Amino acid sequence: xxxxxxxxxxGDAPGMNAAIRSVCRTALHNQLECFGIMxxxxxLIDNDIKRLPTTAVANILQRGxxxxxxARCQDxxxxxxxxxxxxxxxxxxxxxxxxxxxxxxxxxxxxLYKEQGINVIGVPGTIDNDIVGTDYTIGxxxxxxxxxxxxxxxxxxxxxxxxxxxxxxxxxxxxFLALNSGISCGAQHIFIPEKQExxxxxxxxxxxxxxxxxxxxxxxxxxxxxxxxAQKINxxxxxxxxxxxxxxxxxxxxxxxxxxxAFDRILASKMGYAAVNALIQNKSGEMIxxxxxxxxxxxxxxxxxxxxxxxxxLTQMASILSK
Numbered sequence: 001x002x003x004x005x006x007x008x009x010x011g012d013a014p015g016m017n018a019a020i021r022s023v024c025r026t027a028l029h030n031q032l033e034c035f036g037i038m039x040x041x042x043x044l045i046d047n048d049i050k051r052l053p054t055t056a057v058a059n060i061l062q063r064g065x066x067x068x069x070x071a072r073c074q075d076x077x078x079x080x081x082x083x084x085x086x087x088x089x090x091x092x093x094x095x096x097x098x099x100x101x102x103x104x105x106x107x108x109x110x111x112l113y114k115e116q117g118i119n120v121i122g123v124p125g126t127i128d129n130d131i132v133g134t135d136y137t138i139g140x141x142x143x144x145x146x147x148x149x150x151x152x153x154x155x156x157x158x159x160x161x162x163x164x165x166x167x168x169x170x171x172x173x174x175x176f177l178a179l180n181s182g183i184s185c186g187a188q189h190i191f192i193p194e195k196q197e198x199x200x201x202x203x204x205x206x207x208x209x210x211x212x213x214x215x216x217x218x219x220x221x222x223x224x225x226x227x228x229x230a231q232k233i234n235x236x237x238x239x240x241x242x243x244x245x246x247x248x249x250x251x252x253x254x255x256x257x258x259x260x261x262a263f264d265r266i267l268a269s270k271m272g273y274a275a276v277n278a279l280i281q282n283k284s285g286e287m288i289x290x291x292x293x294x295x296x297x298x299x300x301x302x303x304x305x306x307x308x309x310x311x312x313x314l315t316q317m318a319s320i321l322s323k
Contacts (some may be wrong), residue, residue: 010072028053029216
């Protein structure tokens, strides 16, 4: 093997640049040329590929986003699109690929491997932390700390005005950000996609809080909650509780940006390093993960077999501590 490629796909996550840097410099250390594919799988199809010397990844470790950019690629869902991507890699002499992204990116990588015969290793990069087989994904720790910082500021103004604040964090299908930011900030209620809620009981709890003069309340909602997000929960409360003083804050894409934490920089560096070494050892169709502090390798088939679940004891603990 003489040449490898690296791309970032799906939603960006803080620490992706650190992973790109690690892949590039580990490859160069092992006398391999490294090529960056721009805009994810779309760049593979468009043949938007450039060689990465060590200087290309200088001074990116601390930057959020991804220097290789990312894009959704409808053409890659079709076999002919994947065949064109494989043909472009073969034409460039690129024999293996590191794909940095989430679950959807890995499904595409798996098809590229099984269908087109391209050697691929996945590196999990998503703020949702919802990839099966790894304790942490690149970007999650930064996004969590960004959310916590914002929510702490919101609590200050909530206390000053005796108001209920309903804060929506990212998490379309997974509640890891909502649950852990809620626990960290002392939220009274946390709504997540994985758990069904009794909304009548929720209204009763808020009403009871007001009767005992607890006027400040912090509610954290994952965007994919069954009720439809923070604004709908707010409307539901206002319709049922007279004279309610409430405000909605949607944190949105602020959670994706910013300089990665030390944890994410180190995690991304370890995973990028492990990905290149796995390819050198002729491994393919696998994802690099971390379990119990140790870097591990898992087959792509394991990842698609189930959805990563929240710990039940954490949801129970959050409920107890919020009283």
